[in-house]
Amino acid sequence: MTGRLKAPTGRYGGKSAEERQAERRRRFLDAALQLFGDSPGYRGTTVAALSEAAGLSTRQFYEEFRTLEDVLAALHLQVNAWAEEAVLTAVAGAESLPLAERATKIFRAYAANVTSDPRRIRITFVEIIGVSSRLEEQRLARRARWVDLVCAEAASAVTRGEAVPRDYRLAATAFIGSVNGLLHDWSAGWVDATLDEVVDELVRLLLGILQPPGPPLAGP
Structure with missing residues (x-):
């Protein structure tokens, strides 16, 4: 056909x-x-x-x-769009918050959306893997959007004097990989922690990237 x-x-x-x-x-x-x-x-x-x-x-x-692959592709994009909408809503509502509170609110919104339905996690992190080169390109392109979002948040934090100025793309890519892996393992029951504890750990990881140990930042 x-x-x-x-x-x-x-x-x-x-x-x-x-x-x-x-x-x-x-x-x-x-x-x-x-x-x-x-x-x-x-x-x-x-x-x-x-x-x-x-x-x-x-x-x-x-x-x-x-084909059924077309359905999976559309569903993968839909699940990610739901999560992105939740994140962007949280971003808009956290503009005046300090970095730690802002990051916590944003990632709590993401985690709550993705984990609200175990089927969404399976679509995002399991079923999409290894289907075809086309879907692998889509998966990586969609992950790149999340990396861009983290980089944008890092740039905003730098402007506010809350983060060290540098190129964050490599660190953001590593961070998104940590988010995906930890949420998948938590949803599969391989991590003995609450969702709040998982989010707190991810926020600590992000803050460690944006604010490494050293002299206090001087401000914007």
């Missing part, structure tokens, strides 16, 4: 073709979150099983997607 089937046009049941298409897409993604993020997982799911879980037909599937 070289492309999607043509979706129907016109109004039906009081909804436009665009509204019906958006609803179908949402139902497929909701079903994928359940099947990919729980059981049987992405590799154990078929188009027929996903369509049945969504309460739709396989024909309707191919009107929205070409």
Whole structure:
């Protein structure tokens, strides 16, 4: 199959073709979150099983997607978008806070969003791995967005005199790797700690990067 089937046009049941298409897409993604993020997982799911879980037909599937990989790609972006929205909301509400309080509020918002549903963690950190070069590029590109966000926060802290001036990209990349690894291990039950303790540890790690031991910073 070289492309999607043509979706129907016109109004039906009081909804436009665009509204019906958006609803179908949402139902497929909701079903994928359940099947990919729980059981049987992405590799154990078929188009027929996903369509049945969504309460739709396989024909309707191919009107929205070409392959199950397309569904996983869309779901991975959606899960990250939910987390990014939570973080940006926290960033906007923490502008006047000192660095430690600001970092705590931001990472608490991220962790609360990602861990609110174990299926989101599995999509983000497990199912996306090793599927294809295309999804690996998407995963790395999405991680780069998180690195950019940390670098932007570091630059703001430097401007306020709360962080040492330097290039933070390498450190931010290492930090994001620590965030991903620790949250995954915590969600899998491999870390004997509360979520608050995990967040506090990540904040301490970030502050150690931004404010290494030494003479107090002089201010902006």
